[in-house]
Amino acid sequence: MGSPVYIDALGPTGPYRSRERLPLTSLSGARIGEISQVPALYVRRTLAAMRGAPVVPAADRFAALEKAADLFLTATIGGLDPEEYIRLVSTASGVPLGVVRQSVDWVADVLRSQRDTVELAMPRGAVGDWRDSRTLDGSAVWTRRGDLFAVHAAGNTPAVHGLWPEALALGYKVALRPSTREPFTAYRLVSALREAGFPPLALTLLPTDYAAADVIIAEADYAMVYGGQDVIDKYAANPHVLPQGPGRSKILVTADVDWREKIDIIAGSVSHLGGTACTCATAVLVEGDPEPLARALAEKLHEIPSLPADHPDAILTVQPTESVVEVDRYLRKVSADARPFLGGGTIVDELPSGGSVLRPAVHLVDSSTAPQLDVELPFPCVWVGPWRPEDGIAPLRDTLVLTAMTTRTDLVDALLDEPSITNVYLGDNPTTWLRPGIPHDGYLGEFLMRTKGVIRTGV
Known part of the structure; x- marks a missing residue:
């Protein structure tokens, strides 16, 4: 590692390095830099200044987003060229190098697609x-509900930054807490x-503590917040906050489909992006005996090697050993009477280079109502269980992505009609499939925009 990396706030007048800073460390515990922690007063002044700034014209917004995609991929920014940045993310977060590259490409694709999205x-x-011209005779006009959008970002993978740029495209000013x-x-x-053209008052970076982070949410018009079930519960009654919590994504295999032909898709849905994404499958329900599928899935996931995060073939996430031990301890607790086919001994695989790999886990549960089916952990951890037609849709509720491997059209209709299933993928499509322009948790525009009736004469 070369010179220390400083993550300063990017405020209305440029970079700002606060007196209060936190250390940034690698997986080995080595100090690699510092991140500023701006006070609440700085946050309030920044948000007030952003509110008073003009909206960037639409044509300029789209041009800047497209130019930023190229800069994000190729430019030297903050003293780091693209390769140095990618390796730094992997070194600091434990996300495999290949996952970081894939995520970075995804974010760039999202930026380029906003004109269409x-x-x-x-x-x-x-x-x-x-x-x-259609407003001359009367038309609906797509308008913003507010002016200022706040984002509390997660650190799972760079791909989490593929959602909020849509707000910039819509004309919102964005305050991002990293x-x-x-x-x-x-x-x-x-x-x-x-650098691509958005003025400082249209987009700010506000690293800060939890108290000031609450100020960002309270004083913005709308917000998107990442976190666990506690975050979902905290903001459930707030219509101005869009929580991004556990996905609890699932796969359903009905008896008319041979799961043996789909095992690679199922395994990929569990392990893609190191199992850290909300779209990764955490439960597989099978019509018939689920044990053979659980056994085959365990064999597939067992083949994934344990490698340092910066190895080009790494798939699994690396974390400090004490953190992985804590996850392992929690898994032991929640698995209870579930039958382990993989990871029953331990999921901790310590590396000589520092940190430990989070190894996959596969458990068999005996019912489609087993509580483990709602447990999502930040690594390839999957619960396999039985499903019967008479169980209905209930075991499949509260799901971000459901891949339904079935030919039953009546079942597909029921899945699409269920409000708590956000996305339905059919056939040979993994739960982790994504493409710019396809909604993730609905289009962000559904949350941030509204229509107004407009008719005009002589203007």
Whole structure:
């Protein structure tokens, strides 16, 4: 590691290094830099200044987003070229090098696609600008519900930064609080967007503590917050906050489909991105005897090697050993009477280079109502259980992505009609499939925008 890396706030007048800073460390515990922690007063002044700033015109927004995609991928930002940045993320967060590269490419694709994405989210009967000729006879116009959008980002992978740029495309000003675990992507992306043309008052980076983070949420018009079930519960009654919590993504295999032909897709859904994404499958329900599938899935996941995060073939996440031991201890507790096929002894695989790999775990449960089916952990951990048609949709509720391996059209209809199942993928499509323009948790525009009726004469 070369010179220390400083993650400063990116405020209305440029970078700001606060007196209060936290250390940034590698998996080995080595200090690699510091991240500023701006006080609540700085946050309030920044948000007030952002509110008073003009909205960037739409044409300029899209041009800047497209230019930022290239800068994010290729430029030297904050003293780090693309390769140095990617290796730093892997070193600090334990996310495999290949996962970081894939995530970075995804974010760039999202930036390039915003011109089309915002139109996909807009109702067909609306126009994006009141100057459109259709408003002469009367039309709906797609307008913002507010002005300022706050984001509390997660540090799972750089891919989490593929959601909030849609708010910039819609004309919102964005205040981003980065993760202290992996703030490097947030800093690089905000810097690239500013260099591409977004003014400082349209986009700020506000690393701060929990108390000031609450100020960001309270004083923004709308917000998106990442976290566990506690975050979901905290903001459940707040219509201005869009929580991004556990995905509890699932796979259903009905008896008319041979799961043996799908085992690679199932295993990939569990292990993709090191099992850290909310789209990774954490439960597989099978019509018929689930044990053979659990056994085959365990054999597939067992083949994944334990490698340092910076190894080009690494798939599994590496974390400080004490953290992995804690996850292992929690897994022992929640697995209870579930039957382990993989990871029953331990999921901790300590590396000579420092830290430990989070090895996969496969457990068999005896019922589609087993409480373990709702447990999501930040590594390839999957619960396999039985499902019967008479169980209905209930065991499949509260799911971000459901891959249904079935030919039963009545079942597909029921899955799409269930409000708590966010996305339904059919057939040979893993739960982790993504493409720019396809909603993740709905389009962000559904949350941030509304239609207004407009008719004009002589303007």
